[in-house]
Amino acid sequence: MxxxxxxxxxxxxxxxxxxxxxxxxxxxxxxxxxxxxxxxxxxxxxxxxxxxxxxxxxxxxxxxxxxxxxxxxxxxxxxxxxxxxxxxxxxxxxxxxxxxxxxxxxxxxxxxxxxxxxxxxxxxxxxxxxxxxxxxxxxxxxxxxxxxxxxxxxxxxxxxxxxxxxxxxQSYYGGEVRVKIADHYSRAASGGIGYAKAAANYGAQFYPTSLAQKEGYQQVIWTDANTHEYLEEAGTMNVFFRIGDTLLTAPTNDRILDGVTRKSVIAIAEANGIKVEVRPVKVSEIIAAAKDGSLKEIFGSGTAAVINPVAGFGYGDEKFELPKMDKPYASMIKKLIVDIQYNKAEDPYGWRYKVE
Amino acid sequence: MxxxxxxxxxxxxxxxxxxxxxxxxxxxxxxxxxxxxxxxxxxxxxxxxxxxxxxxxxxxxxxxxxxxxxxxxxxxxxxxxxxxxxxxxxxxxxxxxxxxxxxxxxxxxxxxxxxxxxxxxxxxxxxxxxxxxxxxxxxxxxxxxxxxxxxxxxxxxxxxxxxxxxxxxQSYYGGEVRVKIADHYSRAASGGIGYAKAAANYGAQFYPTSLAQKEGYQQVIWTDANTHEYLEEAGTMNVFFRIGDTLLTAPTNDRILDGVTRKSVIAIAEANGIKVEVRPVKVSEIIAAAKDGSLKEIFGSGTAAVINPVAGFGYGDEKFELPKMDKPYASMIKKLIVDIQYNKAEDPYGWRYKVE
CATH class of the missing domain: 3.30.470.10 (Aminotransferase class 4, branched-chain amino acid transferase, N-terminal domain)
Known part of the structure; x- marks a missing residue:
């Protein structure tokens, strides 16, 4: 060397x-x-x-x-x-x-x-x-x-x-994660710095997160600052919703971080036959899907945990538990990504980079 | 000692x-x-x-x-x-x-x-x-x-x-200040940290301000992130508009700093017979007032400069120059505040604090 x-x-x-x-x-x-x-x-x-x-x-x-x-x-x-x-x-x-x-x-x-x-x-x-x-x-x-x-x-x-x-x-396991959907506080403004990995985006989240923690949640799912009608990020991760067999996640914009794991999840899911819809996700459709049983999974994606499954969430005074799935997308996609990361699987995407 | x-x-x-x-x-x-x-x-x-x-x-x-x-x-x-x-x-x-x-x-x-x-x-x-x-x-x-x-x-x-x-x-004089009214970038979100004197609110302004400077302005007047229809702050100062003989400034909210100089300006102005309206100020009314000649002054208020008069402003492709006033409110109010600060005038408000 x-x-x-x-x-x-x-x-x-x-x-x-x-x-x-x-x-x-x-x-x-x-x-x-x-x-x-x-x-x-x-x-x-x-x-x-x-x-x-x-x-x-x-x-x-x-x-x-x-x-x-x-x-x-x-x-x-x-x-x-x-x-x-x-x-x-x-x-x-x-x-x-x-x-x-x-x-x-x-x-x-x-x-x-x-x-x-x-x-x-x-x-x-x-x-x-x-x-x-x-x-x-x-x-x-x-x-x-x-x-x-x-x-x-x-x-x-x-x-x-x-x-x-x-x-x-070590392997990141944060315990069972329940998240609160933000209806007052917000993470980023349109025309602001939300898409940047700027220090300023993080400290600003600590106080609203601490309030959610007092209510028994671990993290906040951030919504758009204007209407609080659209789901944007979960804590410091991007967020995915599985309704039926379809994965939903918000498109990136100037409020949302363009996550490396997020785009890897989308690619891996699509390559494995999972339908992914990258489009604005309304709070109301997630609540409706939770009520009619079609909401199967929520998970965050990020470098620390790769994928962090969500066990339940709250919105206003209502609380929802997610079903325990036999073969959750979260675990399946996480394994596919982790196997590429640890050189245990083929890497058709060219994502691995050898340090030598 | x-x-x-x-x-x-x-x-x-x-x-x-x-x-x-x-x-x-x-x-x-x-x-x-x-x-x-x-x-x-x-x-x-x-x-x-x-x-x-x-x-x-x-x-x-x-x-x-x-x-x-x-x-x-x-x-x-x-x-x-x-x-x-x-x-x-x-x-x-x-x-x-x-x-x-x-x-x-x-x-x-x-x-x-x-x-x-x-x-x-x-x-x-x-x-x-x-x-x-x-x-x-x-x-x-x-x-x-x-x-x-x-x-x-x-x-x-x-x-x-x-x-x-x-x-x-020393006395702060930043030269003639022209400001650009923000129509894309923003400073703070509702539910965010704009009202706090948090480091995170400042670095985020540097880039949009540098873009305005390339267009020949010194500062940005921030508008609400949602519609860009309401005027909120100027650079790192609160902002006042004089239409006719009335001073207008936005009410504080969770996006706007509760400036010490701002509230001193309001109190001094009112005590000296100037009508002050603390209410949302629309971009459109300022443009209209600039066009019909009733817009007399714009100034920022803050600790560094006390009051910083604005010589002109831009909005989209339009540029406006403010009239040169004989006895501007900006100078009058600044003198009244500065005289209290330097113990040259009575202080009926109890604002002065002796270091002893």
Whole structure:
């Protein structure tokens, strides 16, 4: 492994790995990080030489704009180890394109493609031991960009930091999930930033979600801010509804994240003979389908869980339980995607990306 | 000055002031900071002992939630020095209440009132020399709160940092300001966080504003995200329209910031015999008034500029110039507010707050 020679990345290796202190059977999502991190600074109109350094705190002026104006975007990806110790990413080109779409919406500079891919690959090779074999094990990869210019002027920063940190993850099981359909709070405005993976979209959801949690739900299904008549996203995931044998999901627009897992679910479902309707989904039709028994499944899709089935939902004062299906689409589609991710199945789509 | 004895604040003074290096006649807004800062950490469900320390960088884990989920709020206040060297704040109780309203919406803990006031006062006394006499001179005070817990889990942080930094400011004059009325992009959703002084509301505006700037405008007047038929805010300020001799401004709601200067403008205007209508303001009525000559003034209100007159505006392909008024309300109201701020006039409202 001589990445120093093939990339422009400056590498400073850690002198002592922390991997021995980590219990890989008791990982809390996103709270343990690998030995190294990738950092690249944007100064004077250009990205400087990228660096990989030992995982360490960031030192920023208290006036750095990220603290005051949330000029910040991120991505979520995973690396998987197959049975032959091959390391794989899943559709990283989509994450790369999306972080730059997000940055553009937040008036931030785009990041060079070669820095992104060489950065991820070099970092993964250095911290390869942190990627464990076995179903559900993965390394969660968090690229993010923050505005660092030390000035509280309310205008785009002239300085940024692109960072990649990695966190080992186990199979995600959040327990039985019941969701509340939003009828007052909202996640995104038309003409806003909902489609971007901007930090600003996430913190804003915490309070309405905490209110739903007090009512016994785990997450909120967001509806359109204008009428609350259309279903848009579930928590921080895209959302699918199965009525009869048809899967429904909202089309992406400027309020809805163009999820990588979402588009993979649509492709896998269609390739396996499931009818998918990508169209606005009304709250009223889901309620009616729940009442007449034709609503079979609801699930969220996202990088962390791949697919997260919903056990029940609430709307206003009404509560609905979903039926227990023998062969739910959620499990079937999840297995098909996971098998591609772990190199256990053919990949006719070209989604797998080998780290080498 | 023995603040150590009357407050619970732990104080570490700087050993060498930077004030000698500052040219107070050439200040760029928000980019020079005083010798000290106020810091208070929230850990294990409580705010720890507040500290005042030399101005210095913040050191945060790269996984700190503020970077990823924009769990962050702030305030903007100013301190003024009168001709007898008295130091004054303007309605700081409003800023205190608002930062806690903002924090609540962002699922962050509220900050104790005594810590806030003692923190601001003690900091101002320590850095008193940075507050200069003379019209327009002030010290801009930036309290802010950021989520610091080192974990990228998308849920409210369990750790926070409350910080106050201060920046000397001169009279704000942004040149002739022309604004574009938003007809596609938007600032806030109903049911969203627009009313909060959340970091997330600001970065999201930068890109649409940069597009308007390419068309020759300086700022955007935000309209409602749903129909774009109603005028809501101008840039990062509240906005007033004078038609004939009446001032119009939108009522606050969950999309519009409850501006301290806004409510001061309304009170001052009414006390001086100006009719103020606080009601939804339609784009169409402003266009019609511009065309029939009854639109006399548009101005923004906010802490930085107090009042910022608008010279012209654009809507779609049409451009409008506002008339040059002999005695504009903007100047009259600004003088009345500024005279109260600098202790040059009576304060029947009890808005002035002495720092002592």
């Amino acid at each position: 001589k990445t120093e020679e093939v990339t422009p990345i400056k590498i400073e290796k850690t002198t002592s790995s922390r991997i021995g202190q980590v219990d890989f059977d008791k990982l809390v999502f996103g709270s343990v990080f690998t030995d190294h991190m990738f950092v690249c600074d944007y100064v004077d109109g250009r990205w400087e030489t990228p660096q990989i350094i030992p995982y360490q705190p960031l030192t920023l002026d208290p006036s750095a704009r990220v603290f005051h104006y949330a000029q910040a975007v991120f991505e979520g990806m995973k690396a998987y180890r197959d049975d032959n110790d091959g390391i794989w990413l899943f559709r990283p080109d989509e994450n790369f394109k999306r972080i730059n779409r997000s940055s553009e919406r937040m008036a931030m500079p785009v990041f060079p493609e070669e820095y992104f891919f060489e950065g991820v690959k070099t970092l993964l090779k250095l911290d390869e031991e942190w990627i464990r074999k076995g179903e559900g094990n993965s390394l969660y990869i968090r690229p993010f960009v923050i505005a660092t210019e030390p000035s509280v002027m309310a205008s785009p920063s002239n300085q940024y930091k692109f960072v990649i940190i990695c966190s080992p993850a | 023995k603040t150590e004895e009357v407050t619970p604040i732990k104080i570490e003074k700087t050993t060498s002031s930077r004030i000698g290096q500052v040219d107070f006649d050439k200040l760029v807004f928000g980019s020079v900071f005083t010798d000290h800062m106020f810091v208070c950490d929230y850990v294990d469900g409580r705010w720890e002992t507040p500290q005042i320390i030399p101005y210095q960088p913040l050191t945060l884990d790269p996984s700190a939630r503020v970077f990823h989920y924009a769990q962050a709020v702030f305030e903007g206040m100013k301190a003024y020095r009168d001709d007898n060297d008295g130091i004054w704040l303007f309605r700081p109780d409003e800023n205190f209440k608002r930062i806690n309203r903002s924090s609540e919406r962002m699922a962050m803990p509220v900050f104790p009132e005594e810590y806030f006031f003692e923190g601001v006062k003690t900091l101002l006394k320590l850095d008193e020399e940075w507050i200069r006499k003379g019209e327009g001179n002030s010290l801009y005070i930036r309290p802010f709160v950021i989520a610091t817990e080192p974990s990228v889990m998308a849920s409210p942080s369990n750790q926070y940092k409350f910080v106050i930094i201060c920046s000397p400011a």
